[in-house]
Amino acid sequence: xxxxxxxxxxxxxxxxxxxxxxxxxxxxxxxxxxxxxxxxxxxxxxxxxxxxxxxxxxxxxxxxxxxxxxxxxxxxxxxxxxxxxxxxxxxxxxxxxxxxxxxxxxxxxxxxxxxxxxxxxxxxxxxxxxxxxxxxxxxxxxxxxxxxxxxxxxxxxxxxxxxxxxxxxxxxxxxxxxxxxxxxxxxxxxxxxxxxxxxxxxxxxxxxxxxxxxxxxxxxxxxxxxxxxxxxxxxxxxxxxxxxxxxxxxxxxxxxxxxxxxxxxxxxxxxxxxxxxxxxxxxxxxxxxxxxxxxxxxxxxxxxxxxxxxxxxxxxxxxxxxxxxxxxxxxxxxxxxxxxxxxxxxxxxxxxxxxxxxxxxxxxxxxxxxxxxxxxxxxxxxxxxxxxxxxxxxxxxxxxxxxxxxxxxxxxxxxxxxxxxxxxxxxxxxxxxxxxxxxxxxxxxxxxxxxxxxxxxxxxxxxxxxxxxxxxxxxxxxxxxxxxxxxxxxxxxxxxxxxxxxxxx
Amino acid sequence: xxxxxxxxxxxxxxxxxxxxxxxxxxxxxxxxxxxxxxxxxxxxxxxxxxxxxxxxxxxxxxxxxxxxxxxxxxxxxxxxxxxxxxxxxxxxxxxxxxxxxxxxxxxxxxxxxxxxxxxxxxxxxxxxxxxxxxxxxxxxxxxxxxxxxxxxxxxxxxxxxxxxxxxxxxxxxxxxxxxxxxxxxxxxxxxxxxxxxxxxxxxxxxxxxxxxxxxxxxxxxxxxxxxxxxxxxxxxxxxxxxxxxxxxxxxxxxxxxxxxxxxxxxxxxxxxxxxxxxxxxxxxxxxxxxxxxxxxxxxxxxxxxxxxxxxxxxxxxxxxxxxxxxxxxxxxxxxxxxxxxxxxxxxxxxxxxxxxxxxxxxxxxxxxxxxxxxxxxxxxxxxxxxxxxxxxx
Numbered sequence: 035x036x037x038x039x040x041x042x043x044x045x046x047x048x049x050x051x052x053x054x055x056x057x058x059x060x061x062x063x064x065x066x067x068x069x070x071x072x073x074x075x076x077x078x079x080x081x082x083x084x085x086x087x088x089x090x091x092x093x094x095x096x097x098x099x100x101x102x103x104x105x106x107x108x109x110x111x112x113x114x115x116x117x118x119x120x121x122x123x124x125x126x127x128x129x130x131x132x133x134x135x136x137x138x139x140x141x142x143x144x145x146x147x148x149x150x151x152x153x154x155x156x157x158x159x160x161x162x163x164x165x166x167x168x169x170x171x172x173x174x175x176x177x178x179x180x181x182x183x184x185x186x187x188x189x190x191x192x193x194x195x196x197x198x199x200x201x202x203x204x205x206x207x208x209x210x211x212x213x214x215x216x217x218x219x220x221x222x223x224x225x226x227x228x229x230x231x232x233x234x235x236x237x238x239x240x241x242x243x244x245x246x247x248x249x250x251x252x253x254x255x256x257x258x259x260x261x262x263x264x265x266x267x268x269x270x271x272x273x274x275x276x277x278x279x280x281x282x283x284x285x286x287x288x289x290x291x292x293x294x295x296x297x298x299x300x301x302x303x304x305x306x307x308x309x310x311x312x313x314x315x316x317x318x319x320x321x322x323x324x325x326x327x328x329x330x331x332x333x334x335x336x337x338x339x340x341x342x343x344x345x346x347x348x349x350x351x352x353x354x355x356x357x358x359x360x361x362x363x364x365x366x367x368x369x370x371x372x373x374x375x376x377x378x379x380x381x382x383x384x385x386x387x388x389x390x391x392x393x394x395x396x397x398x399x400x401x402x403x404x405x406x407x408x409x410x411x412x413x414x415x416x417x418x419x420x421x422x423x424x425x426x427x428x429x430x431x432x433x434x435x436x437x438x439x440x441x442x443x444x445x446x447x448x449x450x451x452x453x454x455x456x457x458x459x460x461x462x463x464x465x466x467x468x469x470x471x472x473x474x475x476x477x478x479x480x481x482x483x484x485x486x487x488x489x490x491x492x493x494x495x496x497x498x499x500x501x502x503x504x505x506x507x508x509x510x511x512x513x514x515x516x517x518x519x520x521x522x523x524x525x526x527x528x529x530x531x532x533x534x535x536x537x538x539x
Numbered sequence: 540x541x542x543x544x545x546x547x548x549x550x551x552x553x554x555x556x557x558x559x560x561x562x563x564x565x566x567x568x569x570x571x572x573x574x575x576x577x578x579x580x581x582x583x584x585x586x587x588x589x590x591x592x593x594x595x596x597x598x599x600x601x602x603x604x605x606x607x608x609x610x611x612x613x614x615x616x617x618x619x620x621x622x623x624x625x626x627x628x629x630x631x632x633x634x635x636x637x638x639x640x641x642x643x644x645x646x647x648x649x650x651x652x653x654x655x656x657x658x659x660x661x662x663x664x665x666x667x668x669x670x671x672x673x674x675x676x677x678x679x680x681x682x683x684x685x686x687x688x689x690x691x692x693x694x695x696x697x698x699x700x701x702x703x704x705x706x707x708x709x710x711x712x713x714x715x716x717x718x719x720x721x722x723x724x725x726x727x728x729x730x731x732x733x734x735x736x737x738x739x740x741x742x743x744x745x746x747x748x749x750x751x752x753x754x755x756x757x758x759x760x761x762x763x764x765x766x767x768x769x770x771x772x773x774x775x776x777x778x779x780x781x782x783x784x785x786x787x788x789x790x791x792x793x794x795x796x797x798x799x800x801x802x803x804x805x806x807x808x809x810x811x812x813x814x815x816x817x818x819x820x821x822x823x824x825x826x827x828x829x830x831x832x833x834x835x836x837x838x839x840x841x842x843x844x845x846x847x848x849x850x851x852x853x854x855x856x857x858x859x860x861x862x863x864x865x866x867x868x869x870x871x872x873x874x875x876x877x878x879x880x881x882x883x884x885x886x887x888x889x890x891x892x893x894x895x896x897x898x899x900x901x902x903x904x905x906x907x908x909x910x911x912x913x914x915x916x917x918x919x920x921x922x923x924x925x926x927x928x929x930x931x932x
Contacts, residue, residue, distance in 0.1 A: 376820065387809075390809065405803045409803075410801050413747045
């Protein structure tokens with residue numbers, strides 16, 4: 035057993051209605067950097083949540099063995115005690131506190147409850163040196179860039195004597211230089227005997243840093259291979275290698291003239307204004323065309339589209355043309371008035387007023403149609419809502435049911451319905467089928483086809499490759515804010531898209 | 540899934556009459572509140588051996604509730620947008636004081652003095668809204684600053700004195716009663732309006748092909764509502780008639796119920812409160828709406844200010860002191876949620892009535908003054924706790 039520092043054996047984890055992990059085996063050797071790859075939703079995060087005690091012992095089947103001993107983690111603290119530390123995609127630092135305070139948060143050197151500040155800052159320095167962070171430990175975290183914040187997180191993990199460090203998409207929010215620094219730090223840590231589990235779907239990074247790679251797909255382990263015995267293409271094939279079934283009712287339809295055109299569009303990170311999230315992107319869409327936008331999480335797809343829609347907080351510049359006319363869109367209201375609509379991702383956060391009823395949600399973006407001098411014609415409103423409920427077959431007991439009480443698929447249809455009522459020329463759909471079941475997905479696709487026939491231009495952002503391939507007439511692939519590939523429906527393949535999305539050509 | 544049903548059959552919605560639409564957010568919770576109110580009234584009636592339910596006391600109670608109710612109407616909209624307005628008591632004092640000073644010291648006529656006071660209230664509201672909406676300063680801070688500052692300004696402009704007396708035309712705003720004949724005309728107008736709207740609404744529904752309730756049912760509900768109006772009018776005329784402040788409250792409650800339920804502005808305000816991001820992305824100008832909500836709250840506070848000055852027949856430095864807390868309590872008892880997006884005007888008015896009934900009843904029972912805020916505070920806590928309990932089930 036001494037071969038492995040960590041073994042996860044036959045891990046199975048079920049959520050209501052979904053088997054997220056099925057008999058997963060994951061073995062890590064001491065002192066290696068072990069990459070964990072897979073598409074969005076393959077089960078990487080679930081597996082790591084089990085390892086870090088977020089899902090406690092008893093909520094899953096299987097065993098976790100560290101240094102030959104079986105472990106039962108009841109919470110995060112118990113996994114930390116066993117030497118496991120996780121650094122999440124969303125950093126969990128307290129921004130108002132200093133770097134030193136954050137490193138020792140909950141673990142402050144003290145005597146009878148009185149903090150020894152000199153010792154705290156002295157030791158902080160030591161841990162910061164381990165991650166090559168040369169700043170004053172009394173700096174507030176809020177004043178640091180994302181890259182530095184991440185290093186503080188790593189220092190914090192090291193201060194807890196972590197032996198196994200899990201990094202979940204650490205490079206997603208970093209600039210190129212910051213990624214290089216991160217790579218350096220990881221190599222140093224490796225030399226100091228720290229084991230790293232590196233979750234990423236950026237293949238080039240994995241091949242740069244990792245010793246071993248494990249691929250997960252649909253909740254199952256596909257393979258574990260030393261990095262020098264595999265190739266980028268093989269890893270990509272393992273990540274996407276499921277058969278495309280006939281789940282996509284795509285129709286061939288003559289596209290019309292170009293209706294929507296974006297030229298040289300740039301978007302900046304609101305939290306890190308030097309960083310470009312979208313870099314000089316240009317594209318166009320035709321009437322009756324579905325343009326798929328593929329790319330990895332954090333590639334800048336949502337930022338691009340919501341910025342065009344006037345709903346993104348970061349700075350942006352570039353030109354937008356509708357029907358050949360240049361338009362200025364400064365707010366979602368401008369966008370709606372220009373015939374744009376956007377089905378946002380995360381319907382609960384951005385799409386719906388959950389505590390309000392179906393009807394009020396449906397007409398929210400189009401209220402002016404039902405108003406005469408500001409007064410709502412309730413019957414007109416009901417009439418239209420009823421029509422859209424029937425067209426989209428939204429299953430709801432009544433128009434006055436709170437959307438909170440609908441299933442995910444029906445909630446999503448309410449969001450789609452809201453935007454259809456504005457009769458858009460251009461419909462942007464950001465992850466239109468995330469978190470809904472197969473049947474509801476099919477219905478959403480059928481709605482898209484119907485709109486296509488009516489000449490609506492659809493721009494669909496999706497992280498699900500089969501969906502992108504199955505529904506799009508044309509596919510743009512975005513990698514780190516730039517367009518890195520454009521494919522017609524019949525020339526696209528999973529491998530080509532995955533390669534372009536991970537930065538290859 | 541229990542919610543899934545055949546969509547075609549299930550989406551047929553029975554429409555409600557205008558009156559019930561005005562009370563759209565009035566459902567189960569409102570009925571429990573009405574029951575609670577009836578219990579409180581019965582309780583006091585028994586303990587005061589019937590004195591509580593005399594026409595004279597009802598008339599008094601209606602007058603007492605008016606100031607809090609008007610403030611609560613404005614407060615509902617502020618709380619629905621997840622903000623708070625702590626300075627309405629001070630705005631009440633300042634604008635009321637201003638109207639008093641203008642009339643007593645500068646001999647300005649009643650309508651002009653009132654108009655200036657209302658304008659002042661709306662401007663103060665706009666000032667608050669500007670800071671909250673365009674500079675993202677928390678409403679709690681902006682209006683706390685206002686609470687302190689306006690009380691100071693009031694103290695300064697009145698030079699610490701009580702400014703009295705006002706012209707009879709001003710005083711009558713609070714102490715006056717609508718005479719019998721105009722009162723009957725008013726009630727008749729309301730009844731005719733009620734009947735007409737139910738007929739029109741029924742016709743419109745049939746035009747749109749919606750299912751309507753059986754005719755006898757609609758006639759019956761209309762008769763019940765009309766009966767209640769006639770009863771209320773009758774009781775009030777057993778004493779002196781309908782007090783003017785009650786008319787003001789009724790008119791404002793109807794106007795603002797209409798605004799919140801039947802206008803684009805109202806709908807958008809509630810949507811903002813429910814999910815400000817979704818509202819913004821649906822094309823709602825969140826900042827402008829927020830500004831208007833504060834303007835309305837300021838305006839309503841100044842109306843309450845004018846009525847207070849009229850009632851006291853003087854501008855005093857303590858007018859409206861602590862009134863914001865009564866207004867907030869009324870909203871909360873009336874079902875307005877601090878999480879935003881939920882709350883109703885009739886609910887808040889009923890909440891104000893609960894608070895005023897407690898004050899009035901306890902005074903009649905000669906409960907010692909220090910007990911009254913203690914009991915009101917306890918009932919507020921109890922009401923919200925019960926609400927949370929029942930919501931969980």
